Amino acid sequence: xxxxxxxxxxxxxxxxxxxxxxxxxxxxxxxxxxxxxxxxxxxxxxxxxxxxxxxxxxxxxxxxxxxxxxxxxxxxxxxxxxxxxxxxxxxxxxxxxxxxxxxxxxxxxxxxxxxxxxxxxxxxxxxxxxxxxxxxxxxxxxxxxxxxxxxxxxxxxxxxxxxxxxxxxxxxxxxxxxxxxxxxxxxxxxxxxxxxxxxxxxxxxxxxxxxxxxxxxxxxxxxxxxxxxxxxxxxxxxxxxxxxxxxxxxxxxxxxxxxxxxxxxxxxxxxxxxxxxxxxxxxxxxxxxxxxxxxxxxxxxxxxxxxxxxxxxxxxxxxxxxxxxxxxxxxxxxxxxxxxxxxxxxxxxxxxxxxxxxxxxxxxxxxxxxxxxxxxxxxxxxxxxxxxxxxxxxxxxxxxxxxxxxxxxxxxxxxxxxxxxxxxxxxx
Amino acid sequence: xxxxxxxxxxxxxxxxxxxxxxxxxxxxxxxxxxxxxxxxxxxxxxxxxxxxxxxxxxxxxxxxxxxxxxxxxxxxxxxxxxxxxxxxxxxxxxxxxxxxxxxxxxxxxxxxxxxxxxxxxxxxxxxxxxxxxxxxxxxxxxxxxxxxxxxxxxxxxxxxxxxxxxxxxxxxxxxxxxxxxxxxxxxxxxxxxxxxxxxxxxxxxxxxxxxxxxxxxxxxxxxxx
Numbered sequence: 001x002x003x004x005x006x007x008x009x010x011x012x013x014x015x016x017x018x019x020x021x022x023x024x025x026x027x028x029x030x031x032x033x034x035x036x037x038x039x040x041x042x043x044x045x046x047x048x049x050x051x052x053x054x055x056x057x058x059x060x061x062x063x064x065x066x067x068x069x070x071x072x073x074x075x076x077x078x079x080x081x082x083x084x085x086x087x088x089x090x091x092x093x094x095x096x097x098x099x100x101x102x103x104x105x106x107x108x109x110x111x112x113x114x115x116x117x118x119x120x121x122x123x124x125x126x127x128x129x130x131x132x133x134x135x136x137x138x139x140x141x142x143x144x145x146x147x148x149x150x151x152x153x154x155x156x157x158x159x160x161x162x163x164x165x166x167x168x169x170x171x172x173x174x175x176x177x178x179x180x181x182x183x184x185x186x187x188x189x190x191x192x193x194x195x196x197x198x199x200x201x202x203x204x205x206x207x208x209x210x211x212x213x214x215x216x217x218x219x220x221x222x223x224x225x226x227x228x229x230x231x232x233x234x235x236x237x238x239x240x241x242x243x244x245x246x247x248x249x250x251x252x253x254x255x256x257x258x259x260x261x262x263x264x265x266x267x268x269x270x271x272x273x274x275x276x277x278x279x280x281x282x283x284x285x286x287x288x289x290x291x292x293x294x295x296x297x298x299x300x301x302x303x304x305x306x307x308x309x310x311x312x313x314x315x316x317x318x319x320x321x322x323x324x325x326x327x328x329x330x331x332x333x334x335x336x337x338x339x340x341x342x343x344x345x346x347x348x349x350x351x352x353x354x355x356x357x358x359x360x361x362x363x364x365x366x367x368x369x370x371x372x373x374x375x376x377x378x379x380x381x382x383x384x385x386x387x388x389x390x391x392x393x394x395x396x397x398x399x400x401x402x403x404x405x406x407x408x409x410x411x412x413x414x415x416x417x418x419x420x421x422x423x424x425x426x427x428x
Numbered sequence: 429x430x431x432x433x434x435x436x437x438x439x440x441x442x443x444x445x446x447x448x449x450x451x452x453x454x455x456x457x458x459x460x461x462x463x464x465x466x467x468x469x470x471x472x473x474x475x476x477x478x479x480x481x482x483x484x485x486x487x488x489x490x491x492x493x494x495x496x497x498x499x500x501x502x503x504x505x506x507x508x509x510x511x512x513x514x515x516x517x518x519x520x521x522x523x524x525x526x527x528x529x530x531x532x533x534x535x536x537x538x539x540x541x542x543x544x545x546x547x548x549x550x551x552x553x554x555x556x557x558x559x560x561x562x563x564x565x566x567x568x569x570x571x572x573x574x575x576x577x578x579x580x581x582x583x584x585x586x587x588x589x590x591x592x593x594x595x596x597x598x599x600x601x602x603x604x605x606x607x608x609x610x611x612x613x614x615x616x617x618x619x620x621x622x623x624x625x626x627x628x629x630x631x632x633x634x635x636x637x638x639x640x641x642x643x644x645x646x647x648x649x650x651x652x653x
Contacts, residue, residue, distance in 0.1 A: 001589035003494040013507035016540055039525035339521045344510020344538040346503050423482045
């Protein structure tokens with residue numbers, strides 16, 4: 001050994017210190033720490049329980065909120081992401097798809113005014129809707145839904161004919177007794193026969209079938225969307241249902257315009273037309289995908305908040321338990337620390353070893369917690385299909401983040417205490 | 429190689445100063461086998477801790493191979509402990525949860541860069557102390573003498589120049605003691621510097637130089653040939 005050797009040791013130690021902890025060394029120390037944990041499995045299990053419970057709750061909460069988001073995405077896709085529905089009748093909407101009292105306040109002129117002023121911003125399709133119309137063809141009769149709407153119906157709802165012709169402006173202008181059938185109605189009335197050109201009666205008014213809509217299947221609410229007939233709005237108002245008001249105005253905002261600003265504009269316009277001055281209540285309701293998303297979210301929010309709070313409490317309690325077990329076990333490991341310091345462990349090495357133990361314990365707790373938490377996340381949607389629950393990458397990201405956080409946060413004090421031990425006293 | 433100049437160590441507890449070492453001066457040349465003797469409480473252990481860079485002197489200078497170590501920080505001291513000094517303790521200080529082989533490999537946890545032949549070196553050393561067959565045993569499956577041999581292998585694994593042994597036979601019967609001392613003789617013949625604290629004259633007889641401390645100072649320093 002020469003002076004140069006010692007000088008080299010010193011410069012190397014400085015360089016390593018400047019470079020921080022090298023990953024190889026970190027890995028080596030972490031592996032050693034894993035061995036230390038393995039030799040005390042019962043204690044390690046106690047140390048991880050709190051984290052496991054916390055992460056389990058977290059997994060369930062994240063599963064719920066991912067499920068809610070998934071549900072919102074489905075609803076938005078179903079509703080149409082750029083769509084607005086204006087309904088007659090004011091008051092609060094109770095739940096998604098809930099019905100407020102029927103209103104007669106929305107007029108065709110309202111829709112025409114919206115179209116005249118904002119037609120360049122959105123496709124506008126006013127309409128009325130009857131849930132229980134009697135339809136007959138030949139000897140066969142059935143009950144179905146009748147939608148009366150203008151030719152813009154197709155574009156506004158992204159729903160086109162697959163065969164024959166849609167309702168056109170001539171039909172609308174002339175109050176034509178033309179009907180376009182949904183596939184379910186077509187099958188109910190005509191079986192496998194081609195319905196185009198056939199005669200049907202809607203509430204005893206004769207119509208000619210001129211088209212067949214594409215099939216949209218069952219909606220999320222379990223409603224058969226193909227069980228419907230589309231007739232011109234003018235025909236519906238004047239020849240079938242005899243009413244001078246409409247039930248809805250559907251808008252599809254054109255690509256260059258914002259849904260929110262269209263909503264503002266038509267709200268102003270309708271208030272003006274209906275002479276409503278806030279805080280007076282509106283006699284119409286405007287529904288957008290955002291509005292529905294908020295409703296769904298607010299239903300889940302309480303559960304999410306309570307779950308998240310419980311998860312946090314469990315993580316905190318788990319962390320405190322972890323810290324105390326580490327502090328207690330420190331005293332019996334003092335000789336080990338002294339020995340390692342004698343063998344050349346720096347303070348930082350001891351710190352890393354102890355922190356690795358607490359982080360590893362938390363990570364094992366995380367694995368246990370995620371596994372336990374995934375049980376309800378996977379099981380609940382099977383048992384209760386309406387409950388939104390979904391597995392998401394966020395589950396794993398949050399679990400890793402929080403468990404590592406607990407390990408570091410509550411491991412740092414015991415680890416620092418271990419690192420700061422005086423090696424001479426530790427060896428005694 | 430080891431140069432102690434006027435080493436002073438004073439402990440302060442509760443505002444009361446307790447001087448333990450006052451003005452230790454000696455040098456140890458490379459390859460020497462030194463026994464450190466003296467009655468209990470004369471500062472032998474304190475001096476060993478200073479020699480082993482586990483403790484800092486209150487005053488004086490400590491040079492190793494001509495380099496002054498008194499100003500080094502924890503990282504520098506740890507690096508030198510790791511590579512240049514091997515420790516053998518009275519109570520062996522083996523890690524009970526890992527195998528004999530892993531115990532010998534322990535110093536490499538802190539060695540930069542990690543030697544690629546670490547395992548071969550550890551195995552060869554265990555062979556040489558007669559424990560090649562037991563390297564996968566846990567330490568507590570071994571006798572005291574065997575445990576101390578593992579500790580010696582651990583002290584040697586990083587090929588340090590200096591071995592510091594604090595009463596290495598203090599907890600062993602005479603047969604095991606003789607085996608351990610034989611190993612120390614061999615290490616000495618291989619050219620390593622040994623400083624060994626002992627109470628027993630027949631143990632000290634293996635050394636070629638005996639330094640006796642009394643009341644925190646060197647009372648005698650005798651060389652034998």
